[in-house]
Amino acid sequence: MNLSFAIPLSAPDVNFRLLLPELILSVTGVVVMLVDAFTGRSQRRATATLSLAGLAATAWATLWLWPSAQGADTRAWGGMIVLDPMRLSFTLVFLIVAALTVLISAIWVEWEGLPAGEFHTLLLFATVGMMLMASGNDLVMIFLGLEILSIATYVMAGFRKNDLRSNESSLKYFILGSFSSAFLLYGIALVYGATAHEVSAQPQASGALAQHVILAGTTNISAIAERVNDGLYPPLLFAGAAMLMIGFGFKIASAPFHVWTPDVYEGAPTPVTAFMAAGPKAAGFAAFMRVFLLAFPFVAASGQMRSTGAQLHDAWLGALWILAVLTMTVGNVVALVQTNVKRMLAYSSIAHAGYALVGFVAAGAADSAHQTDAVAAVVFYLLAYAVMNLGAFAVVTLIARSGDRRTDIEDYRGIGFDSPALSLTLSLFLLSLLGVPLTAGFMGKVMVFSQALGEGYKWLVVIGVLNTAISVYYYLGLIVVMFFRERTTEWRAPRIPTTLAVVLVLTVAGVIYLGLFPGRVINAFRAVQPIAVSSLR
């Protein structure tokens, strides 16, 4: 076999600055693990504080990188790592999710007497994986980030070792997660093969015939985009793109690839469910959007024939449209009949992935000038969803008590006036998930729907609004149960621990801030200069 490197071996363009957020967080993860290993058992406070400090330092590094996102020096490590507004804004979402999860889980590890250090380490490594998924500009990098995230999350889902529900959740997540990774990987392999192309070498001076040389395929996203039109095997490219869509569809829990979601979310410990619904879903979107928007863009051919690039673009956009409609509808309709709060929120999270997909479709159809806006709208949506969802799960964690015992909707009967702090904040989060004006959820929906309208997707928006109308029933249903039903079970209002109070204050402030003043955040996500007065209102 005659193997050669397509590119002569050279030292990779090492650039630690570009990778600083990931490096800081990885080091923090290792330090937390060592602290946990070399000190006594009850180091909950120490490891939690260390994790929060590491997350804060990472956030600082991310903000420090922000101004250079549009400079010249935005690629390094052989084009594997990229620095752009999309990566940085997603990174911030992941960091917020991870920090809130550390705070939510504080009370839970105490109740259950679980090894907190291990939990914090896994959480940090999962966050590193999510960040790599957002920053990778190569399918290899995205796959590795995805696996770092997934493997850590499998363990977190099964963290309550002696509980059957937690075991089962972990097992189902593991089997279906690696199943979907295999699809993703097959997609990567097919794209690698399909993007090989033929170049005619320079004719020799002696007048020899032009030689045709086959250049090897590529997994680099920018290189794929350049070769979409002149790949050697266009059918393989379509098959590869379809496989990638299945793989990512599993990760973001879009219908019809959502069947694992309710079981996994219901069985996993509540703080882990909160994390899984907000973090990995956003990371899935980060990679999904980067691959499909940047690697398979609309590429017109110079000749008469319809180019492969244009066909591929049409095909995935159409498939995504169907995915968005199915995801919204299935999520909302099945959520109507749930009797368990965690399961209901799981279906609600499927529905929210559908709303975010609406923005994704708009981003796919938009030209490059509007694409940044549409991407920013999706990231804003996912940020808003993360904040309100983590807030809701914080309340659910506290009400569920140790062992996740009280998670049925019946358990919420009539608790409204006995513990107003909990029930009012939960109501605010539910209203925000529903999309009531002045909340983050409303602003997020307005943004993705207006982007879709701007690209001419009227029916998609109509279906989205109808779905919001369906979701009124189950979100308001829980509020009604809390305030207007007679209590049937014994109930003692739980004392709200400090960490959870901090989470509730932060998430309530976040929901209201994002609902009232989204302009600054959205402008930062579009990487224009932040301005004081919102231009959107």
Add this chain to the structure above:
Amino acid sequence: MIPLSWYLALSAVLFTIGVVGVIIKRNVISMFMCIELMLNAVNLTFVAFSSYFGDVTGQLFVFIVMTVAAAEAAVGLGIVIAIFRNRESLDVDDASVLRL
């Protein structure tokens, strides 16, 4: 020389066998083995392309895939042991505390 398409067809068949196996098998270990089969089908695709193009990057990817598969196997078997301790069964149909 065996043409490239034969290798690709073989790996597609292996991948399909893996997918069908995951769907119809009821034992966790068998399902896990079928997932490994899917991953190895992908590896075969990579190696076939790589050898056909005379490009080494595809083979490098295979090493990454094998490493990840090993990590996944470690975690997966850990989960299987945890569930076996609590239930003494590896049949997924018994794993029905959460309804599907």
